[in-house]
Amino acid sequence: DTAVSQTPKYLVTQMGNDKSIKCEQNLGHDTMYWYKQDSKKFLKIMFSYNNKELIINETVPNRFSPKSPDKAHLNLHINSLELGDSAVYFCASSQMTVREETQYFGPGTRLLVL
Amino acid sequence: AQTVTQSQPEMSVQEAETVTLSCTYDTSESDYYLFWYKQPPSRQMILVIRQEAYKQQNATENRFSVNFQKAAKSFSLKISDSQLGDAAMYFCAYRRSNTGNQFYFGTGTSLTVIP
Numbered sequence: 001d002t003a004v005s006q007t008p009k010y011l012v013t014q015m016g017n018d019k020s021i022k023c024e025q026n027l028g029h030d031t032m033y034w035y036k037q038d039s040k041k042f043l044k045i046m047f048s049y050n051n052k053e054l055i056i057n058e059t060v061p062n063r064f065s066p067k068s069p070d071k072a073h074l075n076l077h078i079n080s081l082e083l084g085d086s087a088v089y090f091c092a093s094s095q096m097t098v099r100e101e102t103q104y105f106g107p108g109t110r111l112l113v114l
Numbered sequence: 115a116q117t118v119t120q121s122q123p124e125m126s127v128q129e130a131e132t133v134t135l136s137c138t139y140d141t142s143e144s145d146y147y148l149f150w151y152k153q154p155p156s157r158q159m160i161l162v163i164r165q166e167a168y169k170q171q172n173a174t175e176n177r178f179s180v181n182f183q184k185a186a187k188s189f190s191l192k193i194s195d196s197q198l199g200d201a202a203m204y205f206c207a208y209r210r211s212n213t214g215n216q217f218y219f220g221t222g223t224s225l226t227v228i229p
Contacts, residue, residue, distance in 0.1 A: 033216075041153075041203055043219040056216050088157060101209065102149065103217055105159030 003027050004106035006091050012112045013081055021076045021109045023091030031055075032074035033103065034066060035090040043090070049074050050096055081113045118208050120220035127196045128228050134181075135191045135223045137206030143167075145211035148182065148189045153222070154202040162204070165189065167211070193225075201227045 004025045013019055025032060033056070034046040048056035049068040063079040078085060091106040117140045127133035139148070150162040165173045165182050172180050177197075181190045193200055206220040 041222045041224075043205060043222075045216050048216060090159060092159070101147075102161055102164060104161070105151075108157040108159075110157070 004091055004093055004104050006089075006106040006109050008109060009107065010110050010112075012114065014114055015081055015083060017081050018077070018079045019081060019111070020078070021089055021091075021111075023074045023076070023106055025072055025091075025093040025104070025106075027093055027095075027104060029093040029095045029104075030071055031094050031096045032068065032071075033092040033094075034074065034076050035092065035105075037088040037090060037108070039087070047074075047076075078111075081111075083113050086111055086113045118206050118218050118220040120204075120206055120223050122223045123221070124224045124226070126226040126228055127193070129196055129198060131196055132192060132194045133196055133225065135193075135204050135206075135225065137189045137191070137220055139187050139189065139206070139208045139218075141187065141208065141210075143210050147209045147211065148180075149207040149209070149217070150178070150180070150189075150191045151205045151207060151219075152200075152202045153205065154199075159205070163191065196227050198227050198229060201225055 007022045031050045033048045037043045046060050047066040052068045065077045068074045088108045088110050090108045092103040094101045094103045119138045146167045148165045152160045152162045163173050163175045163178050177194045179192045203222045205222045208218045
């Protein structure tokens with residue numbers, strides 16, 4: 001049973017294209033996140049949604065738009081892809097109401113923009 | 115802003131030996147959580163161990179243990195009896211105790227296990 005899943009695992013696309021990455025969690029968590037991991041392995045948060053509401057929105061270009069249709073899903077849509085968007089994108093989830101809140105990560109999506 | 119520092123970009127250890135990965139953090143909070151995550155070549159981020167700042171006892175999980183020094187703001191990870199499968203990037207992370215706060219990750223330490 002995969003707790004946090006992402007699709008696709010790999011995404012190769014041309015500059016200027018629009019693409020989406022999907023994330024689903026079956027842990028019953030109320031909070032989901034998107035992280036970007038660059039080539040130096042630095043992990044930086046992009047967005048966080050709690051019960052479908054945006055609660056963390058770091059300085060990210062407007063070309064990135066998260067969408068949470070329900071608590072179990074948080075999709076990331078990227079418009080007009082640029083070379084610098086190449087990275088591994090991780091989805092994560094947690095239960096915010098629990099004091100021992102721990103994030104559980106998906107397997108990552110490797111995006112390569114040519 | 116909270117910062118998490120991992121000063122060892124790379125470490126290596128002989129199989130069956132013990133290795134310690136360092137992590138320091140900066141915070142003015144008294145109550146918070148610290149985590150170690152492992153990222154093997156498969157890229158999956160896997161929780162290794164978690165420590166609550168209000169607990170003085172160091173957390174342990176099988177071969178993994180931490181040395182939590184609150185005054186020094188240090189949170190090192192000790193891996194005993196290292197195995198080939200321990201080879202991975204290890205990330206230290208911090209979160210304030212109030213739920214809903216984001217995690218802050220260090221830059222990672224790449225661990226190589228030598229057979």
